[in-house]
Amino acid sequence: MKIALIGYGKMGKVIEEIALSGSHEVVSKIDVLNTRSDHIENIKNADVAFEFTKPEAAVSNILKCFKLNIPVVCGTTGWYDNFEFVENECKKYDGTLFHASNFSLGVNILFELNHKLALIMNNFSEYDIGLTEIHHLQKLDSPSGTAITLAKGILDNLDRKDKWVNNKDAAKTEINIISKREEKVPGTHTIKYESNVDKLEITHSAKNRMGFGSGAILAGEFIQGKKGIFTMQDLLKL
Ligand SMILES: NC(=O)c1ccc[n+]([C@@H]2O[C@H](COP(=O)([O-])OP(=O)(O)OC[C@H]3O[C@@H](n4cnc5c(N)ncnc54)[C@H](O)[C@@H]3O)[C@@H](O)[C@H]2O)c1
Incomplete structure (x- = not known):
C-alpha cells in the first residue's frame, strides 16, 4: 500500500x-x-x-x-x-x-471478555466494579478512549450501572473510571469486580506501541x- x-x-x-x-x-x-x-x-x-x-x-x-x-x-x-x-x-x-x-489484538479480546463478565456479574450483585487506566504523561485525553469503550461495554450488559464518571466519588449506579498518568506507560487497563470476600481482576498491559x-x-x-x-x-x- x-x-x-x-x-x-x-x-x-x-x-x-x-x-x-x-x-x-x-x-x-x-x-x-x-x-x-x-x-x-x-x-x-x-x-x-x-x-x-x-x-x-x-x-x-x-x-x-x-x-x-x-x-x-x-x-x-x-x-x-x-x-x-x-x-x-x-x-x-x-x-x-x-x-x-x-x-491491539489483546485489548479487543479484553473488550469481548469484558462484555461476557458483565453479563455474568448481573447475577452477582455483591460485586462492585472498578475500572482503571494508566497512560504516559503526554496523553491529552482522559479517560482513555479504551476505558470509555470498556465502560460502555459494562453499561450495555450490567443492569445495576447506568453511567460512567471519571476520577470522582461514584454513586452506587455509576462506574468510576480512575485515570492515572505515569512516566512511559503505553497503556494499561484493569477491570475489577470486588466483594467483601474476594476480588476478580482482568488487566491488559501494552508492552510497547x-x-x-x-x-x-x-x-x-x-x-x-x-x-x-x-x-x-x-x-x-x-
Ligand atoms: N487507537 C489506538 O490503538 C491508539 C494507540 C495509541 C495512541 N492512540 C491515540 O492516537 C493519537 C496520537 O497518539 P501519539 O501517541 O502518536 O501522539 P503524539 O503526540 O506522539 O503525536 C501526535 C502528532 O500529531 C501531530 N499533529 C497535531 N495536530 C495535527 C494536525 N492538525 N495535523 C497533522 N498533525 C497534527 C503532532 O504534531 C504530533 O506529532 C492520540 O489521540 C492517542 O490517544 C490511539
Whole structure:
C-alpha cells in the first residue's frame, strides 16, 4: 500500500516502522511540524491515510480524506462526540473510515471478555466494579478512549450501572473510571469486580506501541476497495 501518515508523532513513527518492514511505502508525512508541500501534495497518491493526531484535529483530517477519496484509518481518541457528524459526512462523500479506540489484538479480546463478565456479574450483585487506566504523561485525553469503550461495554450488559464518571466519588449506579498518568506507560487497563470476600481482576498491559501499529496496518489493508465505516469487530470477527 502507498501510505500517508497524518500525524508523525509516537504512533505515526511506529506505523512507518511496521509499514517499511513489510511491503508498504510511505508517500506522505503530514504533521504540524512537517509542512513540506511535496508531502501535502503526495497525499493524493496514497491508498490509505493513518490519522493519529489529537482530539481537536481528528475530525477535520478525516473529512479531508473523504473529500480526497482516500480511505482513512483513525486511531486518534477523544473525538467521538462528533461521531454522528462524521458518519453523515462519510455517507455524503461515499468515503471509507476505519476507527478504533485501540488497535491491539489483546485489548479487543479484553473488550469481548469484558462484555461476557458483565453479563455474568448481573447475577452477582455483591460485586462492585472498578475500572482503571494508566497512560504516559503526554496523553491529552482522559479517560482513555479504551476505558470509555470498556465502560460502555459494562453499561450495555450490567443492569445495576447506568453511567460512567471519571476520577470522582461514584454513586452506587455509576462506574468510576480512575485515570492515572505515569512516566512511559503505553497503556494499561484493569477491570475489577470486588466483594467483601474476594476480588476478580482482568488487566491488559501494552508492552510497547507495536501492537497498536500492526493492528492499524491490518485495518488499512482490510479497507482497501471497501466503502463505509468499519471497526475492529469487522476485522477480527471476535
Ligand atoms: N487507537 C489506538 O490503538 C491508539 C494507540 C495509541 C495512541 N492512540 C491515540 O492516537 C493519537 C496520537 O497518539 P501519539 O501517541 O502518536 O501522539 P503524539 O503526540 O506522539 O503525536 C501526535 C502528532 O500529531 C501531530 N499533529 C497535531 N495536530 C495535527 C494536525 N492538525 N495535523 C497533522 N498533525 C497534527 C503532532 O504534531 C504530533 O506529532 C492520540 O489521540 C492517542 O490517544 C490511539
